[in-house]
């Protein structure tokens with residue numbers, strides 16, 4: 047029978063299925079960070095258990111790590127709770143054995159969803175879990191990857207399996223060619239704008255079509271990263287030669303004949319012709335323009351040529367209420383052109399957009415514009431996703447472009463994506479951000495977030511307000 051990519055990976059990992067569909071699923075890779083692992087390690091300890099397969103774990107500290115002051119070492123972590131989380135992870139890993147660990151300030155440290163693929167910890171066909179909702183990112187490799195809760199983190203550590211029920215299959219097909227100046231972020235925001243934040247609930251989404259195939263692995267990761275914002279716990283992209291080439295030579299990837307054998311299997315990881323999808327959504331990439339969110343949910347998004355919606359024009363009273371609340375929080379007037387929105391801060395980073403390609407995209411735009419960060423911008427920061435991304439960017443001189451234009455070039459981490467470290471918005475501040483969530487208070491209490499691509503964020507920094515980057519492409 048013709049199977050989808052999701053069916054194939056699922057079938058390969060089933061240990062046992064009950065009559066009601068409850069399945070014990072084998073887990074190949076367990077990514078661990080400091081926020082959702084302490085209780086799991088503690089639970090194991092109390093039950094007198096050990097981690098079942100320590101070699102499946104790849105751990106790093108990312109959410110609580112500071113992006114400045116590294117010369118001070120651990121003393122540079124000013125928040126005591128953050129410091130405790132980070133040192134607790136250090137201790138837990140030391141106690142449990144020889145897990146691959148990229149601790150605070152090590153060269154390979156970074157956002158867990160950046161370092162996994164970068165170090166070859168994420169491989170096609172794997173089941174990948176992490177106590178983190180954006181684990182969907184890893185689906186870009188044709189891996190079944192999704193977030194799990196802290197009690198499940200403990201369960202996976204203890205048993206190497208997860209209790210799961212199979213989701214339905216959705217295909218989001220993006221055909222055609224993207225306009226110049228647009229990328230993966232615009233595609234995924236446009237998808238969420240179309241299907242809504244609950245559109246993918248109960249499904250695993252496979253992203254397909256010419257525009258997805260044309261994306262680099264970085265672009266595909268950006269798209270899969272936000273599958274969770276579309277309601278789907280997992281997103282997937284079929285394996286092709288780009289996938290295989292990306293993986294080759296990475297730290298934890300197989301080598302030699304093992305690589306060849308693995309690659310032969312990986313090349314089978316695509317949906318069969320005629321495989322059944324429970325839902326199909328189609329988008330035309332040529333119609334996508336640079337996206338900007340105006341509200342407090344990723345589905346509150348429009349093209350840069352749009353205007354802030356008028357709640358009065360919304361007939362559905364629930365939706366009207368949501369728009370009104372969002373506009374009050376965001377302090378925006380209905381009808382305001384998106385390119386007239388001025389921002390206070392710019393954040394280029396997060397597991398959505400902090401890979402080398404994102405750094406290049408933003409730097410290229412800054413270079414092209416040849417101007418400094420606008421006077422009204424209080425802070426424009428670029429936060430590479432990992433130490434390796436930082437190193438690569440510096441080899442290419444991208445840091446110099448940013449710094450010369452007035453951006454701050456920071457150390458890697460989650461940073462201002464969420465207010466769990468020193469990088470935060472002040473109440474009322476408005477930010478152009480390349481992250482994935484624009485919820486109330488996400489970047490700091492009272493902070494206002496507009497989600498955009500790296501190019502759009504860079505252009506907003508230089509102009510002081512949103513502008514259509516297609517004109518510079």
Ligand SMILES: CC(C)[C@H](C(=O)O)[C@@H](O)C(=O)O
Pocket residue numbers: 081082109177178179180193464
């Ligand atoms: C802290 C963590 C549990 C959380 C997540 O699950 O996604 C965070 O990474 C986020 O982006 O909100």
Ligand code: SF4
Pocket residue numbers: 108109157158159178180396397398459460463464481482
């Ligand atoms: S960068 Fe943001 S979205 Fe990604 S894992 Fe960190 S906090 Fe979560």
